Amino acid sequence: MMNDSNQPLLRVVNLKKHFPGPRGRFGAHSAAVKAVDGVDLELRRGETLALVGESGSGKSTLGRAILQLERPSSGQVLFDGVDLVGVPDKGMRRYRRRMQMVFQDPHASLNPRMSVFDIISEPLVIHGLCGSRTERKRRVAELLDMVSLPSSAGDRYPREFSGGQRQRIGIARALAVRPEMIVADEAVSALDVSIQAQIINLLNAVQKELNLAHLFIAHDLSVVHHIADRVAVMYLGKVVEIGTGEAIFKDPRHPYTRLLLQAAPIPDPRIEAERRAAAPTGRGDWRSSYTAEMAAAPLFEVAPGHLVQALPEVVAQAKPYGARP
Template structure:
């Protein structure tokens, strides 16, 4: 229960589901349902970062898009600053979007190639009536470009004249134009060179401190989100299977899937890397069109038992602030990451 001393989280997600009907034939009859997100719940405190990680196809990007209603959620609740988002009419949703923005994964595809940098960044300002003149728009675009480390002298250039890292900075400036409280970063560094990834992560961290931003940082790489996140949630086939603070998660993973992900992260020490024990995953991720019964992970889990295929484990608090969805109360010792 929230008191005056403990303000509510900025973002509160409860039992969010995003299902897509699969239709075939001339009559487009529904033949199944893709359960892309299947009952996700979490809170993100003001000024904090939730890292949402997992393999491709686990539903993490769809979760972010469902929060912003860029894809229509099937059911659940999403509250930003205590305000329910999923029931807003289109007009109210348009106003609410000033408080929540997204940084997209691909800086090559997310920027209109026919628009200059000035027009790309100024568009949301004019759409929402935040600037009253061309001169005011010029000043605000220049301020935003400087904020993300770009020279305002570049504002008349087009996206193709910039590198991938510079284009992502333009996307970040555009997302910040409306001064949002919440930013969903959908794998913002996965399309960039490794040498540029750290620059963008450091930029997002400094902007968070400067502007008191709250992030949901979507990634498939645990190592990328470790230093930026206040908490990490691991997703598998539409569900959160583990959630904890980064140091706790890396030191003592409580779900076999998290153990496997951590064991796949390379360690920059040849002696340690050569002798460490791996926990390889067998087989492919099952289809969300026909997910396994019970625990979705049981078809690939090295510790599976009869109960796993019959009963889905609830996400339970194993220790303070550390949640896991696994029927085993104690996992065998497994490789972790320093």
């Protein structure tokens, strides 16, 4: 059962991460910030799931909570059948080998005082892989080659590299321990647009080559379009719509998803024209009409594998599909 390929590698069940609000005058906390407020997700081996939403929607917190970098307030993170929420910090090490992260800011995520060789070989040292220095050298050269950096890069320091090159170093570090899952938290949003494509192609290539489960967190839908098998849209700490890339881009049901799509042009004139024609107009400020009651609505399956928050308008529109409640 442990390695059953039909079993998702990662299953997130009703995950919540609440941060205490600012302290008031008498030391009492005001209302908690519900960064992640009851999320359910599944991620299979070899699958790319994109997590999109605006800043503050909780997508980065969700990524960190899955990796236990921020301990969740409640819920379950089942990684290969084991609930990581109950695993103490010390016991996490053996799971960290299997799930790695690529960070947003390539200038901040590499220790400026470590050489590139030390940075990439650090996970090998931590997990006791590649015992001797010659073995580590060979593995680092292999990894540098995989991310298209010259092997001479090992002797240099992060500051000597551009943003895109640094992100390649970060990816090499994440791949060093041969993980099964990678969480890329806005991995390209700090890069120039011309470099973004290179890094996305690199991530996509290694994901295919190593059959990685890939959770790709982004706020830019046009970036997601190329690589995601499935897309989950987050708003105010909840997943409001989830489905295949095609379903989300061609048949968005949730008003927030539509809002996001309107904000991002799609580099395909045909789809772009269709989308513009279908875009609702003159709807006023949708956000202000989004009530707490609507936010609490459960997910509703409008088509196989396409789930949307059960807002009245979504349910009404979904009737022709004969969807089950």
